[in-house]
Amino acid sequence: MSEPTAYQRSGVDTAAGDLAIELMRADVQRTHSDRVLGGVGGFAGLFDAAALKNYDHPVLATSTDGVGTKVAIAQALERHDTIGQDLVAMVIDDIVVVGATPLFLTDYIACGKVYPDTIAAIVSGIARACEHSGVALIGGETAEHPGLLGERDYDVAAAATGVVEKDALLGPERVQPGDEVVAIASSGLHSNGYSLARKIVADAHLSLHEEVPGHEQSLGDMLLEPTLVYTPGIVHVLSTLPGVVHSASHITGGGIAQNIQRVLPPGVAVTLERGSWRVPAVCSILTAHGGLGLGEVEDSWNLGIGAALIVTAGSGPDVVKALASTGLSASVVATVHDDLAGGSPAEAAKGVKGGRVELVGAWPS
Structure with missing residues (x-):
């Protein structure tokens, strides 16, 4: 077994992060259509916006949110596969109420320590809700914050973008x-x-x-x-x-x-x-x-x-x-x-x- 790196000794395990990505890869890919370019793990998520040329006057709508202290309930029960649906709902339902159709979403998970199974469970919930809603999960980030968050603590956030014809805006x-x-x-x-x-x-x-x-x-x-x-x-x-x-x-x-x-x-x-x-x-x-x-x-x-x-x-x-x-x-x-x-x-x-x-x-x- 190789010696831990200096970064690992500081509390950050990039290998665990890589494993989490592998565990979530299939779930994420199920949200992708041919409008998503590239794959999982790129520096930026890529979404083909050519369809916007069919709009007379496309307006982009965006929203970002988290799920607040509900994560404390998930952590107390050690059940992490539902909090992702909460996250998707809080973000994309703020977009649809202006009349826009959500297109894609990116997520962010901050944790004290990466437990690959936990991270994969969270992202699995995000992906299921995105797939159900026709929204592509095109990118995300998992960050370890040892010393700032407890080892089993985490918080989640996401941002999404949608589109609506200007004449169809609700208000x-x-x-x-x-x-x-x-x-x-x-x-x-x-x-x-x-x-x-x-x-x-x-x-x-x-x-x-x-x-x-x-x-x-x-x-x-x-x-x-x-x-x-x-x-x-x-x-x-x-x-x-x-x-x-x-x-x-x-x-x-x-x-x-x-x-x-x-x-x-x-x-x-x-x-x-x-x-x-x-x-x-x-x-x-x-x-x-x-x-x-x-x-x-x-x-x-x-x-x-x-x-x-x-x-x-x-x-x-x-x-x-x-x-x-x-x-x-x-x-x-x-x-x-x-x-x-x-x-x-x-x-x-x-x-x-x-x-x-x-x-x-x-x-x-």
Whole structure:
């Protein structure tokens, strides 16, 4: 056996990184079409953009994100094959809601030490979600940070690019009174509000491994439930019902109200009746143990709505049916109306000033 190099003695094992690449190679290559040039391991991912010549006025859309402290749940359960789907969903679903079709994605994994099987499991989840969504995984980086991260710790991030015809861009300027709000169900907490969720678990001394009474899952399984990837369903709606969707929102940090406000123009409002859609059990379980009401976490969790489409009046049922054909559950939950409250525009998440969204009524107990 050869002596370790100086770099290996410092805590960085490039051989382990090479093995991780070999373990993930087949998964990554399954996301490639003939539009991906070169192979795995190049300095840069190459994507053939010749198809953009078919657009009259192509606009590129880009997004970058991570999955926050949900990685701590994956690490605690030693299950790393689902966190990749969370990552893909958080990135490409921010692209599709402007009307763009995601084209390719690159990922970044920082870890205390490269364990090839763990890295390969993470990338396998990324690749599966990309393949399901028609997105090419064309590049990535795994970096060891000994001394900065614990040996078994890691964090993930990704960036993606999509394209949309300029005339087909979705946005608040298309929305008008009478439009309907179609809410697409979430699969759980998705990848937001995990600092609060983990605090409740810690403060209440809850076990991630024991089955939750009345449910056939452990709390850990509920918390690790992968984020639904909405891109294939929304792309299907945009292609089969052209012009019907006016704007769309990915419900992430800030909750339902703030994220829908971002895609409404000033002067209109949406009123949502609490309890008119299903709230995931994990939300009620956590709030009960945390001594909180659902109203106190409206700005932290999606509470059952993972994305919302603002669609032309009367088209809601057709949109719901189209989404169902792709496996997504949705319902019409509200109608856009004039903002009778008047005054200045509501200040939404990310500093965007838009319409007003109000949640009314009581959450079911």
